[in-house]
Amino acid sequence: MLQIDALPAFSDNYIWLLQDTDHKRCAVVDPGDAAPVMAWLEQHPGWVLSDILITHHHFDHVGGVAQLHEHTNAKVWGPALETIPARQVALNDADRIEVLGLEFQVMLVPGHTLGHIAFYHDDPSAPLLFCGDTLFAAGCGRLFEGSPEQMHQSLSRLAALPALTGVYCTHEYTLSNLRFAQAVEPTNADIAARVAQVTQWRAEGRISLPSSIGLELRTNPFLRVKETSVKEKADEWNSLDNDSPGAVFASLRSWKDTF
The missing domain is CATH 3.60.15.10 (Ribonuclease Z/Hydroxyacylglutathione hydrolase-like)
Known part of the structure; x- marks a missing residue:
């Protein structure tokens, strides 16, 4: 067990x-x-x-x-x-290893750093993802080495994992990330509900993790770059017509860096 x-x-x-x-x-x-x-x-x-x-x-x-x-x-x-x-x-990338009797797939997810990897355990009932500083709860890592396009591709790869996948990232950044998410999508009811829940958890001294891929798809702006409302906010931020999901991501990441 x-x-x-x-x-x-x-x-x-x-x-x-x-x-x-x-x-x-x-x-x-x-x-x-x-x-x-x-x-x-x-x-x-x-x-x-x-x-x-x-x-x-x-x-x-x-x-x-x-x-x-x-x-x-x-x-x-x-x-x-x-x-x-x-x-x-x-x-x-694509290596498979066994740890504690469990098989993990290695996923190369550059962006935060160029060689960053994640570990994914494909259990149909309870899949697990240990993603370091690539995907955060309601956010993503800063781009210290990689390009916006690299990080967008890495996040898209993680977003394609099953919705049930537990997301085990490595920082307690959730509340600050959710404040940015609300600025991007002020009418998103899922984000509002998550803000209330995480605020209560933190007040009680509880951690906000793990998350899940399904929850991130509903509340993480960096996984929602194809949403019209998200694109409109990204366009507003950098005064451009961000004509691809990667460009929307780049605008959001730039905005978050100064938020």
Whole structure:
């Protein structure tokens, strides 16, 4: 049986902890800090950290990798196109790997960084996506290395996954992203309902994740670039006729950068 929990790190990061409760084995995704993982292992004697999954090279995602690998000898999986500390297995697009008895498909999703990858587990009843800083709840990552067109294509690929897919991104940005979503689509009732729900969750000290692909398709402006109302707002922002979904995305991303 698989259980997934979030280990908070820094001010707004989450390290995803995957637990095989039958065999007391676990894996972590993007441990930017080793301390929360080491603390969990100390509090759960008998558990073994078997795998470390990395989506991209930014320090808040890899800062704890070397220490964890040294202490636990966990296997480190990471993108082939980026430099990852202690990486043992370099992953390319369409690779398939097995972690905790589960098969994951590797998806190359450039944009935030050029070699960024995501991990997708295709379970018909409960598919899972660990997408790092590419797709956020109600938003997407900044373009530090890739182009708007690259990120648009990456997001389109993730948006095509089943609606039930659980979206496990790595930052608590949901409320600020939803405020931007409301500026783009002020009459979207799904966004308004999500704002109310997430506001309540955060007031109660609860995290806003995971999301789902279905929810993102209804409330995330970066996945809604083909909607007429979204295009109109994008056109208004940069005073252009953004004549393709990619151009609409680029306008929205530029707007969000200064929002």
